[in-house]
Amino acid sequence: MNVSSCFLFWLVAATAIATYLLRAVPLVLLRKPLRNRFLVTLLEVMPYALLAAMIFPNAFYATDPAAAFPGLPPWSGIAGVGVALLLSLKTGNLPLVAAAATAAAWLACRLGG
């Protein structure tokens, strides 16, 4: 990451203000529930769609700062993401999935991946 401290500071500040406004404006101004079905569905699925776009394919490369899509992902990334996917099919326990995936990635790192 090569950006200046100044850039980083203003980026953090701007995103913080935007985040606060999104929370504060509806809480103060809007007092009735949204009735538009399309809008409600859109607001509900959007975070999941963005999460999916953020996770894939980056998650596979998270354990190695030098690796990036479309190169071959490190084994530790494949192991960690694989464990996270399989385990989260069985349980919605977030800390458990995060810990198990981290453990799998750590093991793969130790084995040289």
Place this chain on the structure above:
Amino acid sequence: MLSSPAVNGSSNPEAEALTFSRGLLDASPIFAGYLAVGFAFGIAASRFGHPFWSPVLMSLTHVSGTGQFAVIDLLREGAGFGEILSAVVVFNLRYVLMALAVAQRLSPSVGAWTRLAMACGDTDEIVGVAARQRLVPPRYWFGLFASSYAGWVSGTVLGAMPLVQTLLSADLLRALGLALYAMFIAILVPAAKKSRGILFCTLLAAALSAALKLSPWKISAGWGMLIAGLASAIASAALFPVPEKREEGT
């Protein structure tokens, strides 16, 4: 009278039991969870080349795991100011929906300044706990927030501290870079299992995100994520609208 029970409009005994300390207590699982996630965020930010103050300032001012992670994930890929800001805004548009759910549970006597202060604590987890109450007194909300905020910020400070990092092995640090992605997978997969709309948009967004990175048009990371996410969400909302009658408080 200052100690009148009618303060906050909570003249019913149910809401009266919801004190500040009850909020602190009810949020103890959030405290523990945020401590761990904050720690992973602090580590990830340092791994991605951030100075100590950057993840800490983010946790102090954002209190938003996904938004903060989007910032460091996109910076790592070399995204610019405008695209990162847009990505955070779109990511956090969901807070509008959550703020609305909270607004339904506030007494009309709660004033604008109190609402502005309460907005700081509008996160997925706090709203999830608060939404179990029919009427949320502000002091209960502030109790929930104080507990969660303490966990979030102290976790981040610990994770971003160079001293703590020297105590962890290089392999463990590498593996911890994956912890937050794994947690997001654990949010995504169960939701996709339950809803066809979410399953559809998840698969489409993942495929589009990878395809845009491979495309010859040199779309940068932030815009790529936004285009993939927005297009999939719009397609999903058009194809799988939520049923007309929805459960209260979700």
